[in-house]
Structure formats: C-alpha cells, structure tokens
Amino acid sequence: MNITVRLFAFFREGRFVEEVRVYPEKTTVTGVINDLGINIDAVGVTMICFRQCALDTELREGDQLGIFPMIGGG
Amino acid sequence: MADKIFRINMTTLSTTVEDIPPAWAGHGGRGLTSTIVAAEVPPTCHPLGPNNKLVIAPGLLSGTPAANSGRLSIGAKSPLTGTIKESNAGGTAAQLLARCGCKAIILEGCPAGDSWYNLAVNPDGVTINIESDLAGKGNFELINTLANRLSSKQGIITIGLAGEMKMTAANISIKDPDGHLRSAGRGGLGAVMGSKRVKFISIDPKDGKVAIADPEKFKAANKIFSKALVDHPVSQGLGQYGTNVLVNIINESGGLPTRNFTAGQFAGHDKISGETMYDKIMERGGKPKHGCHPGCVIQCSQIYNDINKNYKTSGFEYESIWAMGADCGVDNLDHIAEADSLMDDLGLDTIETSVAMGVAMEAGVLAFGDGAGICRILKDEVGKGTGLGRIIGGGAASVGRAFGVTRVPVVKNQAIPAYDPRSIKGMGITYATSTQGADHTMGYSVATNILKVGGSVDPLSKVGQVELSRNLQIATAAIDSTGMCLFIAFAALDDTTCLPALIDMINARFGINLTGDDVVNLGKYILKTEKAFNEAAGFTKADDRLPEFFNYEPLPPHNVVWDFTGEEIDSFWNF
Ligand code: SF4
Numbered sequence: 001m002n003i004t005v006r007l008f009a010f011f012r013e014g015r016f017v018e019e020v021r022v023y024p025e026k027t028t029v030t031g032v033i034n035d036l037g038i039n040i041d042a043v044g045v046t047m048i049c050f051r052q053c054a055l056d057t058e059l060r061e062g063d064q065l066g067i068f069p070m071i072g073g074g
Numbered sequence: 075m076a077d078k079i080f081r082i083n084m085t086t087l088s089t090t091v092e093d094i095p096p097a098w099a100g101h102g103g104r105g106l107t108s109t110i111v112a113a114e115v116p117p118t119c120h121p122l123g124p125n126n127k128l129v130i131a132p133g134l135l136s137g138t139p140a141a142n143s144g145r146l147s148i149g150a151k152s153p154l155t156g157t158i159k160e161s162n163a164g165g166t167a168a169q170l171l172a173r174c175g176c177k178a179i180i181l182e183g184c185p186a187g188d189s190w191y192n193l194a195v196n197p198d199g200v201t202i203n204i205e206s207d208l209a210g211k212g213n214f215e216l217i218n219t220l221a222n223r224l225s226s227k228q229g230i231i232t233i234g235l236a237g238e239m240k241m242t243a244a245n246i247s248i249k250d251p252d253g254h255l256r257s258a259g260r261g262g263l264g265a266v267m268g269s270k271r272v273k274f275i276s277i278d279p280k281d282g283k284v285a286i287a288d289p290e291k292f293k294a295a296n297k298i299f300s301k302a303l304v305d306h307p308v309s310q311g312l313g314q315y316g317t318n319v320l321v322n323i324i325n326e327s328g329g330l331p332t333r334n335f336t337a338g339q340f341a342g343h344d345k346i347s348g349e350t351m352y353d354k355i356m357e358r359g360g361k362p363k364h365g366c367h368p369g370c371v372i373q374c375s376q377i378y379n380d381i382n383k384n385y386k387t388s389g390f391e392y393e394s395i396w397a398m399g400a401d402c403g404v405d406n407l408d409h410i411a412e413a414d415s416l417m418d419d420l421g422l423d424t425i426e427t428s429v430a431m432g433v434a435m436e437a438g439v440l441a442f443g444d445g446a447g448i449c450r451i452l453k454d455e456v457g458k459g460t461g462l463g464r465i466i467g468g469g470a471a472s473v474g475r476a477f478g479v480t481r482v483p484v485v486k487n488q489a490i491p492a493y494d495p496r497s498i499k500g501m502g503i504t505y506a507t508s509t510q511g512a513d514h515t516m517g518y519s520v521a522t523n524i525l526k527v528g529g530s531v532d533p534l535s536k537v538g539q540v541e542l543s544r545n546l547q548i549a550t551a552a553i554d555s556t557g558m559c560l561f562i563a564f565a566a567l568d569d570t571t572c573l574p575a576l577i578d579m580i581n582a583r584f585g586i587n588l589t590g591d592d593v594v595n596l597g598k599y600i601l602k603t604e605k606a607f608n609e610a611a612g613f614t615k616a617d618d619r620l621p622e623f624f625n626y627e628p629l630p631p632h633n634v635v636w637d638f639t640g641e642e643i644d645s646f647w648n649f
Pocket of ligand 1: 142164364365366367370371372373374375559560561
C-alpha cells in the first residue's frame, strides 16, 4: 500500500521531507519508524491524517503519516 | 540589605525607597505585580489616567545564578483588556534590578506638561530626569544612543513610538545582553508607560549582589535543576529550531489559524517553519541558538540575518511568525522578519498587531499574503500615527469595530494567539478563562493536547480540558512568580527532579521552607486575586467566552466548532 510519510525537525536530516512509500498491508506506525532507522525513543508525536495515533496503529492505503521528535515551544 | 520597593510618583516628580509591607514579602514576579496592582490600583480607573500604576518586579530567583531565572514581570490595569495584566520578558533588567536590591518598582501618577522623562535606577534608589533627546525615537536608535551615554552593562526598559502614542498594542522592551530587544508584549503596557511620559528606565546595579541564605544548598539544587532542563528533549529542539519548531506540528494537527482564523492549515507552512528558518540562519551566518539573558541553558532565541547576511532580527518567535505568516497568509520569511523588526522598533506586540492586520485583510484594507503591504502599513501608517495606523495599533478588536468585521479573534479584547481553540480545545479553555484575555502563556494546554508533554489529552475532545487548563494556569502563575522562563515547564511536567529543585532554590535563597503545596496555593492565590480585581472592574462570567463565530464556523480540516457550554467553562473556577 502507498503511505505518504512526512518527517519533521531533525528526523529530516539524511532522510527526506515527504515521500510516498510502499509498505505491505498491516504495517504499523512502529514498522515505518523502524524501516526509516529512526530511534523510536526519540519519537514524540505521530499523526495519521492530522490526528494523533498510537505507535501500534495499522496503516491503511493512502494514509498520510507525520512523524515528529519530542518538541515544544510556545 | 533587605530588598526595597522603589516608588516613583510622576505627578509630583518625586521618588521614595520603602520597606516591604509584610504581606508582600514572600512574593516576586507576577505574584507581586498582581498583589500590588490589586492593593493600590482602583479597578475602575482609566488605564491611561493618573490612578493606574505600572509595577515592575524581578522574580524570586532573579539575580541569583539559578538557570533561566531572568524574567521580568510588568503589571498594571491593561488599556487593551481593562483587566489586570502581567506580561513578562527576558533581557537583563530583572537580574540587574534584583542586584539593586529592588523588589519592585511602582510607577504612579502622570506629569503635567508635555516633557518626557527617563528614570535612572541604582541601589540607592531612582532619579527622574527630563529626556529631550530620545523622545520621538524608535527603540533601536534609543538603544544605540544609550550605548554611548551609559555603560554597556546597564539594563534598559523602553517604549517605542507606539507607547508614546499610547496605542493599546504597545509593548515594553527590555535590552538583552547583546543590545537586542525582548518584549513584555501583551496587553498594551507600553501605553501605560507612555501615559506616565517615561521613555526609558536605565538600571545600574553598581557592585550590588543578591544575597543567598544558604549558598551550598542553592548550588546543589541549581545543578539538579539545570540538568533537568538541559536533558529534556524539548529543550534540545528549542535550541536548534527555536519556538518556531511548532509551525509544522500545529499545522499537521489542523490547529494553525490561517487567513484570519478561516482554516486550520496553511499551504505555506513549511516555508515559514522552524526547519526552514534554521536552514536560512545557517546559510546566512546567523546564530540558531542564543539566550535572552545570561544563565539561560535552553537558548530558544536566535540571530536571523537577511539575504545579505546582515542582522535582521532576534527572538524570532513562533507566535510572531504564525501571526504575520499563516494568519495573514504570508509565506515569505524575510517579509515576516522585516515586519518583526519594524514592530520591535516601534514597540508593538507582534501578536496583537499582526492579528489586527489579519482582520484588516479580511476588511479589504490589504490583500491576504501581502507581506510587503504589512511592512508599508507599519512604517507609513502605524509609525506615523495616521488614522488607519492608530486603528491597527489599537489591536484586532479595534480594527474589527472600525471596519464592521464579525470574525474578530479576541477574548476580552486581546487577540487570540497561534492555536485554534476549535481543534485544540484545551487552549480555548485557557483563552476563555484567563484573567488577562486570550493568552497562550497563561496555561499552555498545547503541551498535553499536541506535544504529549505531561501526559496526553485528545485536542479534539472536550474531556479533561477544563481540569488540564486549571492545573496549568495554577502552576504557571506560580512559575511566573519565580522569574523563571516558562520553558522550564516542559522539564517540570516530565522530570520529577525539576520542581523540587526549583523549590529548594527558593528556600535556599530566602532561608525558608516552602513545600510543593505552598507553591500550588501561591498559584491559586494569584489567580483569585486577579479575578477579584477584574470583578471589581466590572467583568462577569459572560466575559469568559470565546467570540461567537467559533460556535458556528467549522474549522477545516477537522470541521469542528467550539462546543463548550458556559457552565462547563465556568467550572474552571471550582477550586
Ligand atoms: S529559553 Fe528562550 S525565552 Fe527562555 S530564557 Fe532562554 S532564550 Fe529566554
């Protein structure tokens, strides 16, 4: 299935900003994070189609997945 | 030497140094400014008249080596909101005032005649001087001129032309260690200083030092505290990208108010994001990391250069960039930097003024996306005090009234900042219930709604939001009393060593024995004191509401409206 993956802050370094990637059915958010070689402990927030999601959520065809490190401001 | 109150009466042009009344002794920062304003300012007074007072107080830990403890609180009755107000900022003034032995400055009265004055503060007290050179000058020229007149180590608190013209979006600026400015932005306090005809205050501590009752205990606690700040992952991102790291995550969550709050996502988000800003800073020889006062270990500030690698602005914050960017539909970071610099020079709150521009765009005064137009209006209209300039310098509500716009994002007349309350509902509760009008820093529910700091509460659900905002507002009021920058809160929410170390430092500084409960009670006391002032000024719970359009205009992409009842909002005050 096609998943649009969007990376933010230093997760972009050496990777990409946005890419459509192909994953097998039932791939989870964690699966994508591992595939990209991102340290799971550094992940702060993940969103599927603009809603926060748990790391074990299974992705579906056409999903847009945003992966952020722990960040803050204000 | 015990700390003193430095009182300046501008009606009689006289000053006194006073002992601290016992009821004020345990307070600092916001707790002290709000206590003094509540005790001495008649709640129904005109904010720009002789009965309002401007109170300036360092925090409890300002002037000590405590990390991140250089925030200065400035309070008064706000000419923008009509409520009590405390606005705080970095820069060096808080640390230097504390070293003068000054617990608070109380600036009262209004002079007859049309002279401008400056105030010179040192450990012996305050002198009032006529200021003929710098009246009518912008903040940058003032700082440059004073660099020759005063020693570079002195602190400076100043107003620009907006404050002189008593615009209700006028801020008060504070010099940072490099001669750039930080601003006590919100609520029009620059107009209050202007009404007293004080152009600037200089602070020379001479060899004054802050006494610490138990230096060993203090040092040990500061070590734990600093480590908690430095180790927290949020601090690391703040150092690299500044607070502007938020543009993309708030956009992704559908809560980035765009084109005067008509959408929750901005197509140009990445062009104005912290990531892009970082790349531009590196390309142009700026500095991604910079502290607004000595002793800051997080360093969320930065030096942003223009395309020719010349200094353009610093302290380039998310809220400012959002307001001039997404809210005005502008995706050119250099136009935003130019507007930021113009507002710093004029002494204008970047949030209030830019949201006012967004409302003006809706009214057809200029087009959405016209960044150059914003800069032109700032220079030719606001800076010159034309009719249009004064309407925009009066803030978002002023523009809405002048042009008959119904979509006016304000609470108690103060512009709503960078988080849409329909899709980040915890922020809506803070905006509605804050004692000071819409202000994200009063209770930053975004931390838990979006950033997953201090737990996780679904931003699109009403469940848990009132309690979250209540706990955050109580804690924030207490933190605002310490002189600490609010960004310690991320570590405080997640790291169990952080808050106890902070309390240990306060205890070691004063030789007292505060507990965690005392700190919570302090926060509650501050909120209730502020609310009582507002009620006496005529505010009721009907004022604790968001603008009506949030109830009937669904916000894309989630297509949600603001759906809290009045009763639900009012339960905030059940404590
Ligand atoms: S983290 Fe930012 S706002 Fe806080 S003290 Fe440091 S530079 Fe100033």
